[in-house]
Amino acid sequence: MVTDTVKELEKIFMTYDSALNKLKLLNLKTKNNKEITYIDLQRAVQFMSKKHPTCRWKQNKLINRKNYILVEGFYWLIHVYFQTEKNIVDADIEFFNIRIEQYEELLKVSIKNFGMMICMYMNYPIILIEFLVL
Numbered sequence: 001m002v003t004d005t006v007k008e009l010e011k012i013f014m015t016y017d018s019a020l021n022k023l024k025l026l027n028l029k030t031k032n033n034k035e036i037t038y039i040d041l042q043r044a045v046q047f048m049s050k051k052h053p054t055c056r057w058k059q060n061k062l063i064n065r066k067n068y069i070l071v072e073g074f075y076w077l078i079h080v081y082f083q084t085e086k087n088i089v090d091a092d093i094e095f096f097n098i099r100i101e102q103y104e105e106l107l108k109v110s111i112k113n114f115g116m117m118i119c120m121y122m123n124y125p126i127i128l129i130e131f132l133v134l
Helices: 004-010 016-025 038-051 071-081 088-107 111-122 126-133
Strands: 013-015 058-061 066-070
Touching (some): 004 013, 013 016, 013 071, 016 071, 038 058, 038 071, 066 071
Antiparallel strands (some): 013 066, 058 066
């Protein structure tokens, strides 16, 4: 029986099994054009965690001994790791540019204005942030 709480949690976290099922529904393949297996997913999550350790997209729950992926991490797997059109570095940069735009729209702030606010808060010269943002 799936409760409302479980449904809401699945919007944020998903188990490896549910992530694998969603990858199969999306008909994604490995770089060798084979079906994605549980081991492929584990390797992808390890790569993701190694490449972006501060993002914390992987969660381990000790209570039920299951591994979970944050939905944003799942999107990274789809748009960066398991895509075949671009180099992984280019896809990674594009993914984060899109995420920055989404957060700017959600928070109603532009990255340049945000940089200026940080500059003033940290007492950094504004020219430094303008250099970093451009």
